[in-house]
Amino acid sequence: MRRPLVAGNWKMNGSLESVRSLLDGIGRGVGDVKSAEVAVCPPYIYLPEVEKLLSGSDIAWGGQDLSTESSGAYTGEVAASMLNDFGCKYVIVGHSERRTYHAESDQLVAKKYAVARAAGLVPILCIGETLEEREAGTTNEVVARQLDAVIALEGVDALAHGVIAYEPVWAIGTGKTATPDQAQEVHAFIRSRVAEKSSEVAEGLRILYGGSMKPGNAAELIGKSDIDGGLIGGASLTAEDFLGICTAAD
Ligand code: PEP
Numbered sequence: 001m002r003r004p005l006v007a008g009n010w011k012m013n014g015s016l017e018s019v020r021s022l023l024d025g026i027g028r029g030v031g032d033v034k035s036a037e038v039a040v041c042p043p044y045i046y047l048p049e050v051e052k053l054l055s056g057s058d059i060a061w062g063g064q065d066l067s068t069e070s071s072g073a074y075t076g077e078v079a080a081s082m083l084n085d086f087g088c089k090y091v092i093v094g095h096s097e098r099r100t101y102h103a104e105s106d107q108l109v110a111k112k113y114a115v116a117r118a119a120g121l122v123p124i125l126c127i128g129e130t131l132e133e134r135e136a137g138t139t140n141e142v143v144a145r146q147l148d149a150v151i152a153l154e155g156v157d158a159l160a161h162g163v164i165a166y167e168p169v170w171a172i173g174t175g176k177t178a179t180p181d182q183a184q185e186v187h188a189f190i191r192s193r194v195a196e197k198s199s200e201v202a203e204g205l206r207i208l209y210g211g212s213m214k215p216g217n218a219a220e221l222i223g224k225s226d227i228d229g230g231l232i233g234g235a236s237l238t239a240e241d242f243l244g245i246c247t248a249a250d
């Protein structure tokens with residue numbers, strides 16, 4: 001039985017004040033969430049505050065990215081050990097915004113996955129196709145390539161220590177959601193791809209859906225057999241919407 005996970009990706013949003021009030025709102029409602037796991041991924045700069053406010057709660061937290069390097073002359077980068085210093089459980093790797101705006105390759109993302117794992121963090125590996133790729137009928141090819149980069153570097157067992165987020169790029173922040181059937185089809189493909197190497201790893205692997213998930217569509221998406229929760233962008237910025245999705249995942 002895979003425990004559903006709902007993780008909020010706050011991206012580069014918020015202020016110290018809004019972080020406090022958002023966590024206060026989530027904290028007030030999260031007690032009603034019984035079986036799903038809940039996590040938030042704030043901008044790095046707010047991690048000390050998030051740690052202070054969430055320590056001892058049932059809500060986990062994580063980074064939105066990390067460096068492949070452990071320390072040194074890498075201006076602007078943040079190491080895995082630094083995420084550990086502030087109690088992170090999770091770290092997102094390979095988000096499409098990193099792949100697009102920072103030219104992160106499949107190989108770099110795989111390295112980040114490996115570095116996160118080695119540091120004891122749980123990587124949330126984002127994979128997904130663009131609209132052009134979907135229209136060209138290459139969705140499976142694209143997600144397989146992104147997934148295989150991690151398996152090639154680390155072996156399939158590495159996936160036993162991580163989470164996958166299937167995020168069709170055309171659905172992120174656009175208000176266009178993949179239909180539950182469209183999402184389920186790709187999730188089933190991802191699981192079957194992993195099962196070719198290890199049925200045990202595939203069975204235990206949590207595969208989240210991400211892309212304009214909201215309280216109104218979450219239950220139907222997460223109700224699909226291979227969808228194990230959500231990675232939430234926009235709707236994770238208001239406590240009511242985020243909690244609505246957490247409740248749906250329950
Ligand atoms: C995301 O960026 O991971 C995401 C899913 O964003 P949104 O929910 O806003 O589409």
